[in-house]
Amino acid sequence: MNRRTFGKAAVAAAASSYGRILGANDRIRLGAIGTGGRCQYLMRIANEIGGCEFVAVNDCNRARAEKAKAELAPNARIYTDFKALLDDKAIDAVIIGSPDHWHVPMLVEAVKAGKDVYIEKPLTHQIEQGQQAIEAVKQSGRVVQVGYQQRSYPHMIEARQLIQEGELGHVTLVQSYWYQNYNRPSTLRDDSAAIDWKQWLGSALPRPFDPLRYARWRWFWDYGGGTLTDLYSHWVDTIHWIMDDYVPLTAQASGGVLHFKEWECPDTLTASYRYPKGFLSTYDSTLVQAYEDGGMVFRGDKATMKLNRGGYEIFTEDDIRQQRTVRPAAAKSVRAERDGTIPHMANFLDCVRTRKTPNSDVETAVAAANAAHYGNLAYKTRQTVHPSLPPGAWQPLWNGRNLDDFVVDTESCWRVQDGVIIGRHSGLSYNDFLRTKKHYQDFELRLRFRLKNGAGNSGIQFRSEAIEGSHEVSGYQADIGEKYWGCLYDESRRNRVLAGPTEEMMARIDKAGWNEYVIRAQGDFITLHLNGVRTVHYIESEPGIRKRGFIALQVHSGPGIEIEFKDLQIREL
Numbered sequence: 001m002n003r004r005t006f007g008k009a010a011v012a013a014a015a016s017s018y019g020r021i022l023g024a025n026d027r028i029r030l031g032a033i034g035t036g037g038r039c040q041y042l043m044r045i046a047n048e049i050g051g052c053e054f055v056a057v058n059d060c061n062r063a064r065a066e067k068a069k070a071e072l073a074p075n076a077r078i079y080t081d082f083k084a085l086l087d088d089k090a091i092d093a094v095i096i097g098s099p100d101h102w103h104v105p106m107l108v109e110a111v112k113a114g115k116d117v118y119i120e121k122p123l124t125h126q127i128e129q130g131q132q133a134i135e136a137v138k139q140s141g142r143v144v145q146v147g148y149q150q151r152s153y154p155h156m157i158e159a160r161q162l163i164q165e166g167e168l169g170h171v172t173l174v175q176s177y178w179y180q181n182y183n184r185p186s187t188l189r190d191d192s193a194a195i196d197w198k199q200w201l202g203s204a205l206p207r208p209f210d211p212l213r214y215a216r217w218r219w220f221w222d223y224g225g226g227t228l229t230d231l232y233s234h235w236v237d238t239i240h241w242i243m244d245d246y247v248p249l250t251a252q253a254s255g256g257v258l259h260f261k262e263w264e265c266p267d268t269l270t271a272s273y274r275y276p277k278g279f280l281s282t283y284d285s286t287l288v289q290a291y292e293d294g295g296m297v298f299r300g301d302k303a304t305m306k307l308n309r310g311g312y313e314i315f316t317e318d319d320i321r322q323q324r325t326v327r328p329a330a331a332k333s334v335r336a337e338r339d340g341t342i343p344h345m346a347n348f349l350d351c352v353r354t355r356k357t358p359n360s361d362v363e364t365a366v367a368a369a370n371a372a373h374y375g376n377l378a379y380k381t382r383q384t385v386h387p388s389l390p391p392g393a394w395q396p397l398w399n400g401r402n403l404d405d406f407v408v409d410t411e412s413c414w415r416v417q418d419g420v421i422i423g424r425h426s427g428l429s430y431n432d433f434l435r436t437k438k439h440y441q442d443f444e445l446r447l448r449f450r451l452k453n454g455a456g457n458s459g460i461q462f463r464s465e466a467i468e469g470s471h472e473v474s475g476y477q478a479d480i481g482e483k484y485w486g487c488l489y490d491e492s493r494r495n496r497v498l499a500g501p502t503e504e505m506m507a508r509i510d511k512a513g514w515n516e517y518v519i520r521a522q523g524d525f526i527t528l529h530l531n532g533v534r535t536v537h538y539i540e541s542e543p544g545i546r547k548r549g550f551i552a553l554q555v556h557s558g559p560g561i562e563i564e565f566k567d568l569q570i571r572e573l
Contacts, residue, residue, distance in 0.1 A: 022092065022353050031056035031094040031115075033082045033106060035068035038120060039097025042147075043072045045345045046095070052349060056091055058082045060200040061191055080196070082106060086113040093143075093352050096120065099223045102202055104129040111140035116352045118345065120147040121237075122229045122369035123362065130366035137362045145348035145358040146365035148237040150309070152347055153340030159305060159312045160242045167314065168300030170418040171243070176235040177284045178227065178294035182260065182267070188215050212262060219263040226265025227285040228253075228372040228379075235296055236273075237360070237368035238307075239281050242298070244567070246367040247393060248273040248281070251374035251385040259288045271375040277567065278400035278419050283375070301418065303331070311335035397436065397445070397551070397568035407435040409471055413555055423458065423555040424562040430471040433461065435552040442573040445519040445551065449480065449565050456561030457481030459489065461552035462521060467492060475549050478519050478528050480563070481556070485511060486535030488528060501535035509533050514566075522573050523547070 022028065030052050032043055036059075046052050054073035058081070059065035069076050079085040086094070086109055093116035096106050104124055110117045123146050124130050137144050150156050163171065188211040197209045204222040207213075218224035240246045255269030267287040274280055295308030303316045313330035344359065351358045370387070378385045398405040400419050408414055410432045413425050423434065440462070451458060457480065464475025474492040479485070486509065487500035501509075509531050518529040524547075528536035551570075555561055 026353075028052040028349060028352055029055045029090055029092045031058070031079075031085050031088065031091045032068060032073070032076075033058045033085065033094055033096045033110075034098035034102070035059045035064050036097055039095060040068055040072060042095050042097065042118065042341070042345060043068065045342055046349065047072060049342070049346050049349060056085050056088055058085045060197075061195045063191070063194040081199075083109060086110055086115060091115060093117065099200075099217045100125045100225065100229060101204055101223045104133050105202065107133055107144070108136045111136050111142040111144065114140070114142070116143040116348075118145045118147070118348045121365065122225065122233045122372060123365040124369040124373070125223075125225070127370055127373045130370060134362055134366060143348070143351045143355065143358060144362050145344070145351065146360040146362065147341075147344070148234060148360040148365060148368065149340040149344035150234055150238045151241055151340075151359040152344035153309065153336060154343070155311050155334045155336050156238065156307065156340065158334065159307050162314075163242050163298060163300075163305065164244070167303060168298055168305055169302030171298050171300040172279050173297075173299045174239050174243070174279060174281045175284075175297040175299070176232065176239070176282065176295070177292065178231040178235065179285065179290050179292060180231070180287050181290040182287045183289075188212055216263070219260070219265045219267075221264050224265065225372060225376050227267075227269055227287065228271065228283070228375045229369065231285060231294065232271070232283045232375070233368055233372045235283065235294070236281065236371045237364065238296065240364065240367055240371070243275065243277060243279065245275045245277045245279075246364065247387055248275050248371060248374065249386065250274045251371070251378045251387065253375045253379040255379055266379065269375075269379065271378070273371065273375070276396035276400070276569070309336060309340065392571050392573065394446075394569045394571045397447075397570045403434070405437060407437060407550075409433050409435070419566060421553065421565040421568075422562065423553060423565070424560075425555055426560040428555070428557050431557050432471060432555050433473050433552040435461075435464075435466070435473070436550045439548055439550050440521075440570070440572065441548040442522045443520075443570055444573060445568070445570045446516065447565055447568040448514045448516050449563060450514050451480060452562040452564075456559070456563070457484065457556035458561065458563045459484075459491075459554045459556075460517060460519060461491060461550070461554060462519060463546055463549040464491070464552055465546065465549050473550075473552060475546065476521070476526065477554065478517055480517075485509065486528060486530040486533070488526060488536045488538050499536045499538040501530075501533070505533055505535055509535075520573075521547075 032039055035057050054076050056079055057065050057068050057073055057076045058079040065078050094110055096119040098106055107119055190211055192209040213220055218230045219226055251273050253271040255266035257263050257266055258268045260267045269285050271283045298305045303314050306313045311334045314332040315328055316331045319328050319331055347359050374385045374387050402416055413423055413432045414434050415422050459477040459479045461473055461475050461477050464473045466473050472492045477489040477491045479487040479489045488498045490498050515531055520527045524540040526538045553565055
């Protein structure tokens with residue numbers, strides 16, 4: 001157990017004192033806060049899954065709370081104040097289905113009260129709330145599941161695996177869209193007699209009760225964020241999850257209130273994001289018609305995938321060219337069997353018992369909400385937004401297109417193809433390196449690599465420096481190659497293996513295909529993880545060893561070798 005893991009365990013242990021420890025057969029006692037249509041649906045699912053019971057409900061609208069109690073929670077107590085509900089020691093966990101502007105305040109209070117939480121998306125109403133939510137959950141050690149249920153759809157899990165395994169090839173464009181029709185007749189009721197309007201407003205600007213704002217709160221800035229936070233938030237979370245890229249480099253948006261003139265948020269909007277891994281994500285939405293509903297299209301150089309909540313289809317480029325039709329037959333088609341909210345809620349209830357991390361954790365949910373907020377900021381300012389990466393955030397190590405970010409020793413040895421760095425030679429008398437121009441001290445680096453036919457030797461240099469008058473460099477190396485997998489080698493300095501994995505460790509590592517290295521250097525401590533297995537935990541004890549330098553990719557001297565690197569990301573510590 002490393003220090004970070006120990007810290008998490010300690011927090012969780014401390015937090016367990018807030019509530020009871022559940023056994024396998026204990027019923028989970030639930031409370032519901034904000035019992036509108038969505039929350040009632042979640043309550044119904046939880047009841048159908050079983051092993052739980054709603055013992056408390058809360059809503060600013062007394063009539064709605066009574067309806068939820070009558071239909072879904074006959075033994076529940078009705079609370080007029082959500083804080084009083086959270087003070088109830090009989091409650092193990094809560095479902096929060098409030099308007100967006102209440103999400104983070106309620107979440108913070110809930111975890112402080114020792115409750116596990118299922119909370120609807122978007123997690124935040126403002127970018128500034130993200131870190132507050134993350135810290136509150138981290139300090140409490142509570143289980144928090146955010147309502148990005150697409151992470152629990154079996155067919156979406158399968159689609160993610162296919163894309164990450166290269167089924168589509170190099171994905172450069174992800175298109176998303178969501179169309180709904182708010183033109184359908186609806187009656188806005190005056191619920192002022194049943195609702196505590198002051199409590200509903202919370203920290204929002206005080207104003208008289210407004211049936212439109214109450215019923216259509218998603219389309220007013222004080223309480224929601226329009227189509228980007230309501231709809232795109234689902235798609236962008238899925239895109240982040242599938243592409244493993246969570247912070248866009250740029251965000252642009254254009255739109256307007258073109259039809260529903262009484263709204264503040266745009267009813268028609270298009271947005272575009274560029275990501276560090278070298279792909280674009282676009283989003284189109286209108287609320288005046290619902291043709292084609294919503295979905296995503298992942299476009300790669302080998303195939304295209306259409307993905308939505310109903311299933312997915314894959315169209316290969318070969319089939320498209322041969323058939324020359326507007327819509328060729330799908331090479332593969334998978335349909336969803338049920339709403340992903342069901343396994344999502346089941347995952348939450350299971351995590352309440354096991355204390356595992358749920359499918360949609362707070363940090364990834366903050367990233368999804370932030371992407372929506374960046375789009376809204378771009379729309380409001382009519383400018384391109386360049387999200388500033390917070391300290392410690394993952395950043396790309398290179399531009400993904402060419403070798404301009406590196407010092408290239410031997411140009412014939414290195415090239416870029418489809419976002420992959422390829423090191424290759426047919427015979428070389430010296431080791432050759434591709435070096436970063438920037439020097440790094442304390443950092444965590446992750447990348448993927450593939451050694452063709454498993455032959456030859458390579459590695460990743462770090463805290464290294466060039467040796468004048470030579471092709472060689474000196475410094476630490478995370479080694480690659482037979483007999484050296486997962487080892488920490490000291491290149492051209494002490495010229496020996498400093499630490500390496502045991503035979504037992506190596507037996508657990510699958511080295512076929514693409515492999516992942518995670519390299520962490522902080523002070524005197526160095527750890528290496530190969531394909532999820534920690535192979536090295538090394539403490540530097542020799543004085544005078546350099547703790548800063550460039551990072552470099554190596555092709556080793558000797559017979560021919562070909563090695564590929566991709567998805568290089570770094571965060572400075």
